[in-house]
Amino acid sequence: MSIVFDQQQKLLTLATANTSYQMMIDDLGFLHHLYYGSRTGMQDMSYQYYDFDYAFSGNPVECRKERTFSLDIIPQEFTSFGVGDYRLNSVAVINSDGSRAARFQYVSHEIRKGKYAIPELPAAYENGDEAETLVVTLRDDVTGLMIRLYYGVFEKKDIITRYTEFFNDGNAPISLEKAASLCLDLPYGNWDLLHFHGKHCLERQPERQPVGHCLTTVGSDRGMSSHQHNPFIIVCDHDATEDHGDCYGMMLAYTGSFRAELEQNQINAVRVVMGISETAFSWTLQPGESFHTPEVILSHADGLTALSHNYHRFIRQNICRGKYHLAKRPVLINNWEATYFNLDEDIIYGLAQEASALGVDLFVLDDGWFGARYDDNAGLGDWFVNRKKLPNGLPHLIEKINGLGMDFGIWIEPEMVNEDSDLYRTHPDWAFASPNRTPNFGRNQLVLDMSRQDVRDYLYGCFSMLLRENNISYVKWDFNRSVCDIYSNALPPERQGEVVHRFVLGFYDLLDRLTSEFPDVLFEGCSGGGGRFDAGLLYYTPQIWCSDDTDAVERLLIQGGTSYGYPVSAMGSHVSAAPNHQTGRIVPIDTRGVVAMSGAFGYELDLKKVSDEDKREIKDQIEQYHQDEELIHQGLYYRLTDITKKLHYTAWQMVSEDRSKSLVNLVVTDPQPNPAPLHIRLKGLDPNALYEIDEDEHIISGAALMNAGYTFPPMMGDYRSLQMHLHRMKNEV
Numbered sequence: 001m002s003i004v005f006d007q008q009q010k011l012l013t014l015a016t017a018n019t020s021y022q023m024m025i026d027d028l029g030f031l032h033h034l035y036y037g038s039r040t041g042m043q044d045m046s047y048q049y050y051d052f053d054y055a056f057s058g059n060p061v062e063c064r065k066e067r068t069f070s071l072d073i074i075p076q077e078f079t080s081f082g083v084g085d086y087r088l089n090s091v092a093v094i095n096s097d098g099s100r101a102a103r104f105q106y107v108s109h110e111i112r113k114g115k116y117a118i119p120e121l122p123a124a125y126e127n128g129d130e131a132e133t134l135v136v137t138l139r140d141d142v143t144g145l146m147i148r149l150y151y152g153v154f155e156k157k158d159i160i161t162r163y164t165e166f167f168n169d170g171n172a173p174i175s176l177e178k179a180a181s182l183c184l185d186l187p188y189g190n191w192d193l194l195h196f197h198g199k200h201c202l203e204r205q206p207e208r209q210p211v212g213h214c215l216t217t218v219g220s221d222r223g224m225s226s227h228q229h230n231p232f233i234i235v236c237d238h239d240a241t242e243d244h245g246d247c248y249g250m251m252l253a254y255t256g257s258f259r260a261e262l263e264q265n266q267i268n269a270v271r272v273v274m275g276i277s278e279t280a281f282s283w284t285l286q287p288g289e290s291f292h293t294p295e296v297i298l299s300h301a302d303g304l305t306a307l308s309h310n311y312h313r314f315i316r317q318n319i320c321r322g323k324y325h326l327a328k329r330p331v332l333i334n335n336w337e338a339t340y341f342n343l344d345e346d347i348i349y350g351l352a353q354e355a356s357a358l359g360v361d362l363f364v365l366d367d368g369w370f371g372a373r374y375d376d377n378a379g380l381g382d383w384f385v386n387r388k389k390l391p392n393g394l395p396h397l398i399e400k401i402n403g404l405g406m407d408f409g410i411w412i413e414p415e416m417v418n419e420d421s422d423l424y425r426t427h428p429d430w431a432f433a434s435p436n437r438t439p440n441f442g443r444n445q446l447v448l449d450m451s452r453q454d455v456r457d458y459l460y461g462c463f464s465m466l467l468r469e470n471n472i473s474y475v476k477w478d479f480n481r482s483v484c485d486i487y488s489n490a491l492p493p494e495r496q497g498e499v500v501h502r503f504v505l506g507f508y509d510l511l512d513r514l515t516s517e518f519p520d521v522l523f524e525g526c527s528g529g530g531g532r533f534d535a536g537l538l539y540y541t542p543q544i545w546c547s548d549d550t551d552a553v554e555r556l557l558i559q560g561g562t563s564y565g566y567p568v569s570a571m572g573s574h575v576s577a578a579p580n581h582q583t584g585r586i587v588p589i590d591t592r593g594v595v596a597m598s599g600a601f602g603y604e605l606d607l608k609k610v611s612d613e614d615k616r617e618i619k620d621q622i623e624q625y626h627q628d629e630e631l632i633h634q635g636l637y638y639r640l641t642d643i644t645k646k647l648h649y650t651a652w653q654m655v656s657e658d659r660s661k662s663l664v665n666l667v668v669t670d671p672q673p674n675p676a677p678l679h680i681r682l683k684g685l686d687p688n689a690l691y692e693i694d695e696d697e698h699i700i701s702g703a704a705l706m707n708a709g710y711t712f713p714p715m716m717g718d719y720r721s722l723q724m725h726l727h728r729m730k731n732e733v
């Protein structure tokens with residue numbers, strides 16, 4: 001039993017292998033949050049709290065005389081609104097009489113076998129009987145607004161998922177102005193926030209700062225989870241390291257605008273609230289209607305590495321779905337950086353021929369194959385083949401590429417439209433634009449109103465036909481601008497606040513229809529690289545193009561930052577040309593391979609311009625990747641160096657779960673004169689086993705490699721790298 005109700009003390013305790021989570025229903029029906037952290041068993045954690053009269057923190061009417069109870073002080077599972085808790089709110093409402101108040105008190109709870117699902121939204125699923133669900137219902141007696149707090153407990157995986165359902169159990173409409181997924185109070189401790197900021201071409205850079213008494217917000221109002229911030233945060237002990245210390249992860253499975261807010265209160269407790277961004281959001285709940293928030297995936301672990309492992313495992317096994325989520329991924333070649341828009345059948349086929357000779361499994365035809373798409377000013381929306389570039393059509397090209405023994409994949413950008421397109425000329429009202437305003441452009445394109453069924457049906461028609469009529473085994477689904485001018489011509493003025501979220505629901509609906517109808521197709525998410533790298537999208541696409549920056553040295557930062565929350569198998573990663581197209585940097589081919597291999601691996605360069613020597617290296621890389629793929633994708637990932645510290649080298653390691661195999665990767669980014677030896681302590685090995693190391697005559701124990709470390713020879717030259725394989729030998733130390 002991972003969820004236990006103590007009838008006498010009115011305690012609800014959630015237990016996972018290494019963590020406990022506890023809440024308590026008090027005599028007035030308020031739901032207190034008592035504890036989340038390392039395991040405390042069934043201990044009643046209410047002993048940690050005292051009643052006290054805090055001035056200017058008022059009291060509910062039932063205890064106005066004693067004055068020692070205040071909603072402004074007690075840790076709570078979810079907040080009320082406008083009734084005396086002055087901290088961060090997890091909900092905001094406007095009632096039909098204009099009042100802005102809701103006071104939630106316990107009604108009932110239910111413990112169910114299995115994991116709940118969320119209507120219209122992605123949510124973690126279970127494999128076999130591995131999860132239980134707790135639903136706690138609270139209600140505001142005046143308006144009848146109910147909240148149902150859902151908890152999914154994955155005991156063995158140290159994961160607790162949460163989401164909130166708002167249900168109008170009254171008889172007048174209620175407007176939701178804020179509807180968070182999560183409220184988590186951390187009553188004691190000294191906390192840092194670790195979040196992942198960035199920009200196009202440098203996504204998910206870790207930044208760590210103390211949580212203070214001021215409000216700290218991480219989020220996006222771009223209609224996408226964004227390059228600038230990621231819907232994953234870590235709240236960790238100020239002294240926490242990779243190996244030790246309390247670390248809480250909070251990951252929102254949502255691809256739209258989001259918020260994570262943190263604040264330390266007057267008695268130093270920290271509250272975290274996470275969910276859909278409240279900017280431009282409001283949702284009218286008619287009597288009898290529900291609103292469902294996206295899901296938050298919570299985990300607590302001792303150290304950042306253990307926390308990352310919990311998420312890597314969970315995303316691979318309980319978020320990503322379909323044929324490819326655990327399967328080997330094809331090594332692909334994408335023509336984008338080889339040709340950009342200058343493509344025709346000969347150019348594409350020539351590239352495919354070169355690639356097939358080197359052992360590439362899949363050819364991906366990127367942007368430029370459709371409509372009047374000669375540059376990025378036209379064509380989006382017209383999803384039919386450009387006969388000037390591909391006169392014999394797609395089936396013919398695909399057949400030829402299949403004839404080389406390669407599968408075929410294609411690029412699409414469904415939610416976008418160019419003004420210069422037949423689609424826009426026919427349906428200008430399908431693009432977002434506020435009345436009487438000229439919309440803002442991004443990459444000279446507009447955003448389709450995905451809240452509309454007719455828009456989604458059109459797109460579904462285009463892409464289902466594309467996939468039905470062609471032997472396509474992979475789709476790259478792009479999204480190349482931030483959203484604004486959000487206004488739907490299909491909804492009345494008073495419901496325009498719903499559009500920002502309905503846009504995301506519409507996107508999921510289209511994804512769901514296409515991924516369900518074509519289960520054998522591998523979908524890769526993309527948004528100008530990694531602008532939509534989140535667990536919501538990973539539910540539909542098991543890999544996402546990690547960044548448009550393909551420079552291997554930059555990728556050390558980008559993939560390293562991404563690794564805190566997301567597994568290597570989710571990160572689309574390609575070897576590209578030297579000099580690199582984004583930075584002009586020249587990195588040796590083997591180093592480009594080492595870095596790209598720590599991802600869903602592929603190539604993106606003009607093979608006609610590659611030397612024979614480099615081609616031989618590419619062939620070897622592909623063979624090696626096939627041999628190591630299981631270890632790379634399914635192994636436990638260890639960051640051996642801290643990418644925030646700007647060391648002159650970066651190292652990381654994969655270890656198989658049974659600790660029999662390991663791969664150490666090292667890149668020197670800044671060569672040193674008279675270099676000191678590079679000395680690194682390995683991680684995750686079996687201390688009692690002996691390991692054979694390639695190209696080293698010594699057999700070394702796991703304990704020595706982890707406690708004393710391994711010394712690498714000095715490396716001179718630009719961006720040198722190495723990979724070291726370790727194999728456990730049968731004999732014990």
Ligand code: GLA
Pocket residue numbers: 336366367411478480526527528529545547548
């Ligand atoms: C985005 C993607 C690139 C490429 C281009 C095509 O920027 O991230 O990989 O597909 O669009 O326009």
